[in-house]
Amino acid sequence: MNVDSIQNGIVIDHIAAGNAMKLYRLLGLDGLDVPVAMITNVVSGKLGRKDIIKIDADIPVDINVIGYVDPGATVNIIRNGELAEKKRIDLPETLVNVLKCKNPRCISTCEQELDQVFRLSDRVRREYRCVWCEAKAEL
Amino acid sequence: MVRSIIDVPDLTPAELDALMDTAEDIIARPDDYADACRRKKLATLFFEPSTRTRLSFEAAMYELGGNVLSVTGAGTSSAAKGESVADTAKTVSCYADIIAMRHPKEGAALVAARSASVPVINAGDGGHCHPTQTLADLLTIRREKGRLGNLTVGLCGDLKFGRTVHSLINAMSRYEGLKFVLISPEELKVPSYVKNEALKKKAIPYTQTTDLMDVIGELDILYMTRVQRERFFNEEDYLRLRDSYILTPEKLKKAREDLCVMHPLPRVNEISVAVDEDPRACYFKQVLNGKYMRMALILMLLGLKAGGDRV
Numbered sequence: 432m433n434v435d436s437i438q439n440g441i442v443i444d445h446i447a448a449g450n451a452m453k454l455y456r457l458l459g460l461d462g463l464d465v466p467v468a469m470i471t472n473v474v475s476g477k478l479g480r481k482d483i484i485k486i487d488a489d490i491p492v493d494i495n496v497i498g499y500v501d502p503g504a505t506v507n508i509i510r511n512g513e514l515a516e517k518k519r520i521d522l523p524e525t526l527v528n529v530l531k532c533k534n535p536r537c538i539s540t541c542e543q544e545l546d547q548v549f550r551l552s553d554r555v556r557r558e559y560r561c562v563w564c565e566a567k568a569e570l
Numbered sequence: 571m572v573r574s575i576i577d578v579p580d581l582t583p584a585e586l587d588a589l590m591d592t593a594e595d596i597i598a599r600p601d602d603y604a605d606a607c608r609r610k611k612l613a614t615l616f617f618e619p620s621t622r623t624r625l626s627f628e629a630a631m632y633e634l635g636g637n638v639l640s641v642t643g644a645g646t647s648s649a650a651k652g653e654s655v656a657d658t659a660k661t662v663s664c665y666a667d668i669i670a671m672r673h674p675k676e677g678a679a680l681v682a683a684r685s686a687s688v689p690v691i692n693a694g695d696g697g698h699c700h701p702t703q704t705l706a707d708l709l710t711i712r713r714e715k716g717r718l719g720n721l722t723v724g725l726c727g728d729l730k731f732g733r734t735v736h737s738l739i740n741a742m743s744r745y746e747g748l749k750f751v752l753i754s755p756e757e758l759k760v761p762s763y764v765k766n767e768a769l770k771k772k773a774i775p776y777t778q779t780t781d782l783m784d785v786i787g788e789l790d791i792l793y794m795t796r797v798q799r800e801r802f803f804n805e806e807d808y809l810r811l812r813d814s815y816i817l818t819p820e821k822l823k824k825a826r827e828d829l830c831v832m833h834p835l836p837r838v839n840e841i842s843v844a845v846d847e848d849p850r851a852c853y854f855k856q857v858l859n860g861k862y863m864r865m866a867l868i869l870m871l872l873g874l875k876a877g878g879d880r881v
Contacts (some may be wrong), residue, residue, distance in 0.1 A: 451592065534694045538649040538675040545681060553766075560763075563677025564698055 434486075441492055442507040443484040446474055450501045451482030457496045457529060459488065478503075495523035499530075499559070524551050526559060526568075534566035573685035573748045573871055574690040577699040580742040585870070587739070589879045590709050593859070593864035594877070599751070600633070602876040606869060607636030609707045613666035615658065615682075622835060623702070627670040635759040635878070639666055653853050663687040665874050668871060670864075671695075672790050678751035689871040691864075697731045697798075702836050704737040705867065706860030711742075711791060713859065714830045714852055720747035726815050727795035727840055729754040734793055734834040741809055743768040744787060752774035755814045757798070757807070782815050786825045792817075794840050794853075818842045822850065832856055 446454060451469050454460075460467050460483070465488035475481035489510070497504050498520045508516040526549040532539045539545050539561065549559040549568050559568035575581065579643065581589070596603050612631040616624050622651050628638045639662075657675065659682035662669055669686055672681050672693040679692035680701070694700040712718050723742065729735050729752055739760070741749055750769065752760050759778060769776050779785055786792065798810045799805075816839060833841055833853040873881050 499809065529759070534838075536674070536676045536680050537696075538655065538673070538677040541675065542656065542678075542681055545656075546655075552763075559679070563680055564675075565763075566676075 435511065437485055437487045437509050438512050438514065439487075439489045440509050441484075441486045441490070442509060443486075443492075443497060444480040444481070444505045444507060445475070445478060446501050446504045447478060448480035450504075451484055452506055453530060454484060454497060454504075457500060458492055459567070460484070460495050463488070463490070465490065472489055493529065494518060494520060494559050495526055496529050498523045502557075522551055522554060528570050530559070532561040532564060532566055534564050535563065535570050537561060537564035537566060571684065572687065572689050573659065574679075574686070574692075575701055575867065576680050576683060576690075576695075578693045578701045578704045581703070583619070583744050586705075586708065586717055586744075589705060589863060589866045589870060592869060592875075593709050593862040594713075596862050596865050597806055599876070603634055603865065603869075604790065605635040606874050606876060606878045607610070607631060607634035607872065608878055610634075610636040610640050610660040610667045610872060611665065612636055613636060613662045613669045613671075614642075615662060615669060615671040615695070615769055616642045617641075618651065618672050618694070620672055620694070622782075622860070623672060623700075624670075625689075625703075626857070627693060627864055630861050630868060633861070634865055634868060636868075641700070653675060654808075655681045656848055659690065659803045660687040660721065665670060665699075668868060671748075676774065691867060691871070697733050698836075699724050699737055700733045701737060702860065702864055702867065704736045705863035706856050707734070707738050707793070707832065707834070709859040709863050710743060710832060710856045711830065715790060715828075719745040721790040722749045723791045723793065724753055724782075724785060724789040725760075725795070726753040726782055727792045727810075727842070728758045728794070728797045728816075729760040730758040730787070731798055732795040732834075735760070739768045743772050748774055750774065751789060752776060752778045753780070753782050753785065753815070755780060755811055758811060758814075769784075782817075785823060786821065786829075789825065789829060791830050792825070794831065794837075796836065796840055798836050812838065816840055816842060819844050819848060820825060822848060855875050 468485040470483045502522045506518040536540040552560040663686045668689045670691045670693045676696035676698035679695045683690040716734050829850045830852050831850050
């Protein structure tokens with residue numbers, strides 16, 4: 432399967448197989464008016480299988496979202512058809528307005544313009560908790 | 571941002587000790603504190619039903635010589651018109667020197683604290699935190715047992731939704747030589763995140779059981795809790811679990827002579843009224859101790875001490 436290489440844009444590589452759709456949704460790529468390619472289940476020497484997302488435009492992406500979904504992913508910035516920058520991803524300490532608290536008793540469900548903020552509570556388990564009510568984050 | 575108290579960990583162990591020392595001093599020398607908060611105003615914003623906590627805060631402020639502005643029930647405030655917690659906190663900051671707030675939504679006190687320009691004390695936010703109840707509990711244990719370490723603490727009843735239990739476990743996990751015995755129905759066990767954070771990480775020994783009588787004889791403290799109707803979405807579940815544990819004089823025969831029976835109140839039926847006559851019943855002392863700890867906390871957050879001097 433061939434997907435054209437991009438001239439200016441972003442390639443999110445080494446996404447664990449199955450995570451690309453989550454990233455696509457959380458990064459809001461479905462709302463973009465630019466070409467986006469999502470390639471899933473590609474054979475990978477490092478991961479066995481991996482997903483790749485190619486965005487054919489130099490737009491800002493929230494690195495924290497990528498880190499939350501898959502801290503093993505890499506972000507390659509492409510300019511003029513060349514690799515201009517490679518970004519390493521880590522679990523972010525805080526996620527702002529990425530997830531919604533699912534606790535129906537949380538103040539964030541009703542308070543006007545209150546940010547949805549989650550903080551990393553357990554790095555090993557990759558667990559985030561709402562800063563307002565401390566409920567565990569769920570995708 | 572001014573200092574607020576949302577949960578017990580907002581206080582250092584040294585501050586907790588200092589608060590208990592102040593409370594003891596208030597008990598010993600109440601007249602010295604009678605004007606400590608003269609010309610200061612406490613706003614009690616209670617958007618959820620409460621009797622003892624609101625009255626305790628108000629009594630505390632009056633006994634410190636201060637005044638109280640009160641809002642009770644969301645229906646009688648601007649919240650009914652859709653005002654946000656943040657705006658309410660900003661508005662009330664213009665009238666009062668300190669705010670005590672209870673709200674049914676979890677995290678509401680933190681939202682208020684981030685917007686208020688005066689200290690906010692969380693007087694209960696849904697099933698989340700109720701730090702001043704924990705302060706009352708700690709003072710009661712220290713006064714009754716003479717220490718906060720080297721105790722076997724039994725927690726019994728609704729350990730899942732019972733916010734006082736979570737706060738107490740967190741607060742007591744700072745002391746040495748503790749053992750916890752967690753007694754509850756399967757459906758109402760302590761949430762794993764509370765056990766992980768407060769007990770497992772600090773290697774504090776604990777056991778879990780569904781049978782109170784199996785363990786009652788080994789306890790120094792028995793902390794009973796109410797199965798709370800308002801925390802259930804389903805009435806059937808509530809009714810099934812409500813009567814799980816009822817403490818009676820008969821059951822207390824197996825307990826130690828120096829057991830301290832505690833309860834955050836209100837009780838429904840989990841402690842028989844006949845137990846009130848037992849010298850081991852400490853739950854009404856908790857109520858009184860709660861007022862003294864709230865007095866101490868108000869003084870701390872306003873930076874005042876006996877006689878109204880600034881710290």
